[in-house]
Amino acid sequence: MDMNFTPEEIAFRDEVRGFLKDKLPEALAAKVKGGKRLLKGDYELWHTRLNERGWLAWHWPVDHGGTGWTPIEKHIFEEECVAAGAPRVVPFGLNMLGPVLIKFGSDEQRAHYLPRILNGDDWWCQGYSEPGSGSDLASLKTKAVRDGDHYLVNGQKTWTTLGHFADWIFCLVRTDSDCKPQQGISFLLIDMKTPGITVRPIVTLDGEHEVNEVFFEDVRVPVGNLVGEENKGWTYAKYLLTYERTGIAGVAFAKNGLAHLKQVAARQMKGRKPLAQDPLFASRVAQVEIDLMAMETFNLRTVSAAQHGGVPGVESSMLKIKGTEIRQEITDLLRRALGPYAAPFVPEGLDEGYNEPPIGPDYANPVASQYFNMRKVSIYGGSNEIQKNIVAKMMLGL
Amino acid sequence: MDMNFTPEEIAFRDEVRGFLKDKLPEALAAKVKGGKRLLKGDYELWHTRLNERGWLAWHWPVDHGGTGWTPIEKHIFEEECVAAGAPRVVPFGLNMLGPVLIKFGSDEQRAHYLPRILNGDDWWCQGYSEPGSGSDLASLKTKAVRDGDHYLVNGQKTWTTLGHFADWIFCLVRTDSDCKPQQGISFLLIDMKTPGITVRPIVTLDGEHEVNEVFFEDVRVPVGNLVGEENKGWTYAKYLLTYERTGIAGVAFAKNGLAHLKQVAARQMKGRKPLAQDPLFASRVAQVEIDLMAMETFNLRTVSAAQHGGVPGVESSMLKIKGTEIRQEITDLLRRALGPYAAPFVPEGLDEGYNEPPIGPDYANPVASQYFNMRKVSIYGGSNEIQKNIVAKMMLGL
């Protein structure tokens, strides 16, 4: 048993910290940590900085631009980025499409798309979910019918994150309906400028626009945009869904959230004393802190097992469940910490350049919205119910 | 809306209280409230006192010895008995077999058995559960084969409460195996002195003996002991299971338990102050007190609906679930209140006449055992999982 990083790993961590200190603009980090809205340019700036350093595609194979980091190094890098307040790297091109193209794409596709992903020339979005599909992804209905050297695509995708910024979308489409749902699915790359595509914003319960519906009406897609073989798309999709799940626990996000919660509780007053000293509230905070400490070790055990050649199985699902529970509990306690000042709804206050004085304490504005927004983490990426089904199946084998 | 008892109901309550004051021996009430072991004679004494007053078979039809009380009066009577520390009336003859005989028995059976039940001449026990049947009662395997004017019974019953005191057992037995499990079941009355019957005690996790296994080996039962028709026993069993469920919430038991918990918390010290003043412990007690207050009103709403002619549906199941949760939570808090003194295990201290000084505070001895014993209430009488299935079926209708 050895719970410490090696000197090499500590040196690596310091290198990452140095990079973040140099290259992550303070104003941007403050925006991220303060729960402000990010602009397209904010994402692009950070994407470029990482690419310049060669750390953008750290999970790709080395000969395609990856870093060759060990699981522990990858873990350190992810944790440090979040801790420093770096914007997330939009994952669709880099973490999702990239690995699929590397494994299943043609040489031409790899040569064309991969450098453009790294350069940030193409903003990708994901066309998986459809209305009514939920966690049953294979029930998708969007059809692609071969018509000469094109596919004619008709249907609808939904929950398309940042689709309103995207140049391209990778889609799962049905190319054969006379078979099991998982068969007959193909993986297509579609230019968002193609005629027949309409993007409609979905406003979420917190009043924000991050996701979209995408409609396809007789959209003509060149057959060259098919990845791999026709009707084999489900295999590629599954590969993508299991790729790189080490960050799934969201430990660093939770740690940021907990630190913020403790600051807020120290500043909020209850009966003329800091709320942090209230026995009941303190016990609730302590409870989630204990859970988080344990989960951090649980996560490290999984990372360390990967370092020693293990393949995470049910651990990913378990970490997803516990990680989302903890993050939701933290935003819930934040909301409760505010008391009456959780109520004001001033969405314009989340924009850069808003200059009015805050209503209530300066940290209050995003809190309730974040609490509601955070409901999504136990729904998307395979709901917690689905994760429990997966673990149960492995465990009970019934 | 009127949440008060009528003057007549209050007069009735006072009458019940007066009776309890006169007729329930203080020493017996103290034994019940102190969690001491009851002897067979303790049950019999209280049975007799109630019968003398004509209040023993309060739920029977008036012309068989019932009281004709309204649902609210029944509720008042049950609550007051528990509050005063009366021993429970052993329900097998009185609450279970009695109503079945009244509805489905022959005139001869009624004339013979009912007066003997009231007089306490026969101590009855119940032969429903079998090893492996759990909540799936209809899977029972004990066989009764017709042999002239007798049935030949072979098989095994389990969880037979107080079977070691019993003179008679009423049993569900399989008389036909070539049909659906619910069909082919018959309802037999069996004299426990019949050759071939063996009673084996089951010691429960708290070290107590209250339940038994009963084995039948070629036990000859006269056909006159069949209740109703052959193969119709399931109908009678179901009737019995749904009969009189108003007390199912156990409100009065929980109130006794809560009062005891609060007394203990006031006497237990933590950091030289009463545990009752510890903010965290006080909040846990307050939480269960609030839940209990609400459930008491919930229960009264159900009773009142019955008074106005309503028929309780899912409410019984919901009250069973919440009632057992609350009672389990109270015994859990009691256990925690004791600190290190929950550990000593001195079962002989629960017997009348034990004269050693207690180990730790005088209320400590039964606490841990009661906590473990109380695990049963969410298992028996249709587990809480079964209750949830029932409610879900009514609610979702799927």
Added chain:
Amino acid sequence: MDFNLTDDRRMLKESLSRFLQDRYGFETRNEIAGSEQGFSRELWAQMAELGLIGAMLPEEVGGFGGEGFDVMTVMEELGRAIVVEPVLPTAVLGAGILAEAGSDSQKGLLEKVISGELLLAFAHGEPQSRYSLSDITCQAERTNGDWVLDGQKAVVLNGDAADKIIVSARTSGTDDDEDGLTLFLIDTDAKGISRRGYATVDGGRAAEITLEDVAVGEDAVIGELGKAFPVIEEAIGRGILAVCAEALGAMDVAKDMTLEFLQTRKQFGVPLGKFQVLQHRMVEMCLEIEQARSATILAAGRMKEDRATREAALSAAKNLVGRSARLVAEESIQMHGGIGMTWEYALPHFAKRLTMIDHLFGDADHHLERFAALSQAS
């Protein structure tokens, strides 16, 4: 003992229910909530006409109800439509205080309140007070026969639209003393009052109100000088009962929407409602709603009992509603999945209202602590 509504209340409930079904569909509600003013003057007038405000006030002041079960009946129906009109601040808090403690001329205003012409707000909480009812620093000083008020009031419901506000101020005592509080009735266009209105997360409106040298006459004082605390506590008590009842209505709708969703929406070829895990979670939700309903009924029935009994029942109800509303809000979103996260769909707006009710008049933990204190004192 009878838990059925009286005929009068049943009729009121039915007419209100019909009205809201006809005129206050979800899309209308969202449009109203998103409008500049944040509520509809027209619908407000119609609600007044239906007797909704009068039902919450006793006959002595021109109403025809005013008991706990009246408040409960009306608010539960409003909760079923998540009505954003300022019923709580005007009819329950503002008018309730005037009916309870107002002078004859102040009570005379209630006619206009009942008819919907006059909007009220209760400007009580302050930036530092959180859920304490006595932590008030707003000062009122007597100068030349006038009272001059200075202070700041936080998250005043309907504070921006109210015609008159009831302001709590300290006329003696230290900062969180229950003694020394006095209530004043003040026109919102009085000199020295500035208001910053804003929308709230749950579709309502509130305001930060600053009072700077606001001068009012002796006739602005409500009730006895320095003895306002019991009046405030009773007003907040009615507010607690009102939002508990509102939450019951909203929880019922959220539960029914979820139930219907589970029955109709299929996944992996079967209705979601066939999954036992979701069945049991629905049952747990229903059970908690029934518990919350029971606690609210108990509180409504104890509104006229002695202080300790009444306030313990109110704290119990608010605690149980706080917990069950959170459960219902979170679980109904979770069981809906993505669609439960969208602005267009009604459910999350019910969830938001349910959540924000926890931030009114003390959250679940506040009332747990308060219940424990009341229970220990008794």
Added chain:
Amino acid sequence: MDFNLTDDRRMLKESLSRFLQDRYGFETRNEIAGSEQGFSRELWAQMAELGLIGAMLPEEVGGFGGEGFDVMTVMEELGRAIVVEPVLPTAVLGAGILAEAGSDSQKGLLEKVISGELLLAFAHGEPQSRYSLSDITCQAERTNGDWVLDGQKAVVLNGDAADKIIVSARTSGTDDDEDGLTLFLIDTDAKGISRRGYATVDGGRAAEITLEDVAVGEDAVIGELGKAFPVIEEAIGRGILAVCAEALGAMDVAKDMTLEFLQTRKQFGVPLGKFQVLQHRMVEMCLEIEQARSATILAAGRMKEDRATREAALSAAKNLVGRSARLVAEESIQMHGGIGMTWEYALPHFAKRLTMIDHLFGDADHHLERFAALSQAS
């Protein structure tokens, strides 16, 4: 970073596991627990021979381990068999204190402890002290060069069978002062000691011990006069780690038994494990066990860190183990149904041990509060 056991620990674990499987089946265990003495001298000697006691002590005193992960390895295996022999009081608490703070001659006794010939107990808690480590009223006064002790010690594990006990007593200071505590090593047959032994709910033994004018020499003092608190805290810390690890072993077995039961037991014609509700509850149980395991590993790894870091990790582990052990105990009984309630079956004995561990060295709430205090101080 490496969460695998070292080869030495893996070998110890395996030999211990084999030994317990061969010699310490559930029926044997229950027979031993039900015997007069409450444990088996013979098996105790064999366990000592296996190196179980030595593994928990450092080389300086004749052991071959003594680190957090050694304690964890041994205790987890013992938990898998719910061993009732007095390993915790003798090897972890008693021997741990002597190894840490004993004089050379006191340390010299450890050879006999390691070989299984000497049984120890730590007589610390008192009837009033609950889980406080400093609330000690037992008095030690110096008279004619001797120390004379008077007081009462509560629920002393192995108190009836121990050959020597370590008694904490106040040599100065007020009643719950951390300062002024001193430890004494006393023969249990010393004049003035009376012991009332009894069985405990989880199958072990403990005693109430009364000291009346018990005279011991200066050589009975362990460590520095009046400065025993840090020694006590560290000893209890090791005890916490030990019972957390023991609970992990017991939880694993309870979980596996339940899993097997769900896979084999049929109801309504299908294995219970097919019911989704039970599946999800099993998953939640496993998840909490993994969390408890993680917290215990973290605490084991921090045993040599500064006080605040170490104690926070220990309180975190004890809190998490307390919660998860309750969940596992209750859920595994519930999922078993009636059979889970019977003395003959092993599961409920695991449940009882898991529950009673919450009553050793502070329950989940005690450590939650303590963690919050430590976390706020840092």
